[in-house]
Amino acid sequence: MDHLPVFAAVKGRPVLVIGGGEIAARKIAFLLRAGAKVQVVAKALNAEVQQLADEQKLTWFATAFDESQLDSVFLVIAATNDRALNRQVFEAANARHRLVNVVDDQPLCSFIFPSIVDRSPILVAISSGGNAPVLARLLREKIEALLPGNLGRMAQVAGEWRERIKAFRTTTDARRRFWEAAFRGRFASLMAAGNEQAAQEVLAQEMAEPGSTQGEIILVGAGPGDAGLLTLRGLQVIQQADVVFYDHLVSDEVLELVRRDADKICVGKRAGRHAVAQHDTNQMLIAEARAGKTVVRLKGGDPFIFGRGGEELQAAAAAGVPFQVVPGVTAASGATAYAGIPLTHREFAQSVTFVTGHYKADSVPFDWSHLAQSRQTLAIYMGTMKAAEISEQLIQHGRDKATPVAVISRGTRRDQQVNTGTLEQLENLAKNAPMPALLVVGEVVQLHDALAWFQHSSGTDAFDGAVVNLA
Numbered sequence: 001m002d003h004l005p006v007f008a009a010v011k012g013r014p015v016l017v018i019g020g021g022e023i024a025a026r027k028i029a030f031l032l033r034a035g036a037k038v039q040v041v042a043k044a045l046n047a048e049v050q051q052l053a054d055e056q057k058l059t060w061f062a063t064a065f066d067e068s069q070l071d072s073v074f075l076v077i078a079a080t081n082d083r084a085l086n087r088q089v090f091e092a093a094n095a096r097h098r099l100v101n102v103v104d105d106q107p108l109c110s111f112i113f114p115s116i117v118d119r120s121p122i123l124v125a126i127s128s129g130g131n132a133p134v135l136a137r138l139l140r141e142k143i144e145a146l147l148p149g150n151l152g153r154m155a156q157v158a159g160e161w162r163e164r165i166k167a168f169r170t171t172t173d174a175r176r177r178f179w180e181a182a183f184r185g186r187f188a189s190l191m192a193a194g195n196e197q198a199a200q201e202v203l204a205q206e207m208a209e210p211g212s213t214q215g216e217i218i219l220v221g222a223g224p225g226d227a228g229l230l231t232l233r234g235l236q237v238i239q240q241a242d243v244v245f246y247d248h249l250v251s252d253e254v255l256e257l258v259r260r261d262a263d264k265i266c267v268g269k270r271a272g273r274h275a276v277a278q279h280d281t282n283q284m285l286i287a288e289a290r291a292g293k294t295v296v297r298l299k300g301g302d303p304f305i306f307g308r309g310g311e312e313l314q315a316a317a318a319a320g321v322p323f324q325v326v327p328g329v330t331a332a333s334g335a336t337a338y339a340g341i342p343l344t345h346r347e348f349a350q351s352v353t354f355v356t357g358h359y360k361a362d363s364v365p366f367d368w369s370h371l372a373q374s375r376q377t378l379a380i381y382m383g384t385m386k387a388a389e390i391s392e393q394l395i396q397h398g399r400d401k402a403t404p405v406a407v408i409s410r411g412t413r414r415d416q417q418v419n420t421g422t423l424e425q426l427e428n429l430a431k432n433a434p435m436p437a438l439l440v441v442g443e444v445v446q447l448h449d450a451l452a453w454f455q456h457s458s459g460t461d462a463f464d465g466a467v468v469n470l471a
Contacts (some may be wrong), residue, residue, distance in 0.1 A: 221328015337412025
């Protein structure tokens with residue numbers, strides 16, 4: 001280890017910056033965020049630094065460097081294009097045992113600036129020791145995505161409660177278990193939801209009555225398959241879950257992102273073959289939450305679009321179990337985008353309708369005359385088994401049999417297939433389509449050939465991962 005990671009308290013301390021250009025401005029902004037008293041030595045200041053000086057946020061100390069300027073400062077930063085001056089600053093600072101950083105010149109640094117993830121008071125610093133700063137920045141971006149924006153405020157609230165918790169949890173081990181449960185459980189979820197008062201009430205309840213706080217159910221949309229389409233909030237939640245109930249539409253790539261020690265339980269349903277009855281799923285979710293666990297119900301696409309998420313939360317509400325919802329990218333949006341089919345387009349479709357081909361036998365039948373109107377797009381979920389009926393009814397109610405259609409199988413996934421043709425060919429297109437599949441009806445489908453970008457090729461085999469056009 002070439003550098004000792006240290007977080008320096010510069011608030012209210014004098015820091016000398018030699019240089020007044022763009023690079024110096026970046027360092028000055030960084031120092032001001034940390035509360036440093038910035039003193040600048042430079043022949044001239046660029047507009048940004050000059051404005052800070054005019055606003056008295058820093059002091060333009062001198063126009064020329066003198067070694068005596070180092071005698072009363074805490075840190076030194078040289079940010080000039082004059083290598084000889086930079087070396088002079090470095091050597092003078094070293095002689096006075098002042099920590100010094102010469103920007104972009106690693107040998108002339110006794111300390112380095114890491115890439116920082118700022119969730120004050122939580123700070124994460126990443127450094128390559130000056131060897132690969134771009135790599136450090138890329139790692140910072142990955143970590144940024146994992147840390148909720150509310151993390152800093154959550155840490156502040158925890159700090160406000162530390163002494164009270166010590167009075168009730170008299171051993172270090174007991175306090176550790178308390179905070180681990182809080183940061184993984186309902187307290188953290190409520191903070192993320194912006195409900196700070198309720199979050200503090202949870203801390204108070206758990207402090208007074210250990211084990212009395214029940215868990216919660218978080219309904220999460222996993223998107224249509226590509227793990228990159230999982231939302232940032234969805235990723236954060238599944239990495240905090242104690243138990244995850246998932247369905248068959250959730251891809252293996254998304255499941256790989258679930259917290260390693262979480263229990264994963266499949267409660268998926270397939271047409272004509274229900275592995276777990278909906279009522280049983282509801283009861284399992286409620287039981288695990290009542291046991292104090294953070295329960296994630298992970299559903300393909302968006303849980304409120306033909307995902308029965310509303311039914312599951314109705315059961316949770318009736319049982320008095322708290323819940324949250326994290327929306328997901330629905331299949332109609334994700335799969336069509338990956339297939340190069342805009343759902344709306346000024347020249348072809350002024351509206352889009354989401355329809356399910358799987359419905360209760362006693363439900364109200366479709367308004368086929370409305371669905372058959374031209375210049376609109378139909379995105380039909382779970383419609384392959386009723387493709388013949390859909391085609392027949394749409395044509396019978398006035399939709400042109402030559403209307404372009406597409407069957408998108410396993411949309412956004414590596415083995416995505418897009419089969420295109422006309423409305424009268426829909427039954428044949430859907431007959432052997434791999435599941436899950438989305439049916440798209442409308443003039444926008446003709447844009448597919450020009451706009452397809454994801455694994456697109458012009459093939460003749462309907463099921464080799466290529467695109468097939470039967471028109």
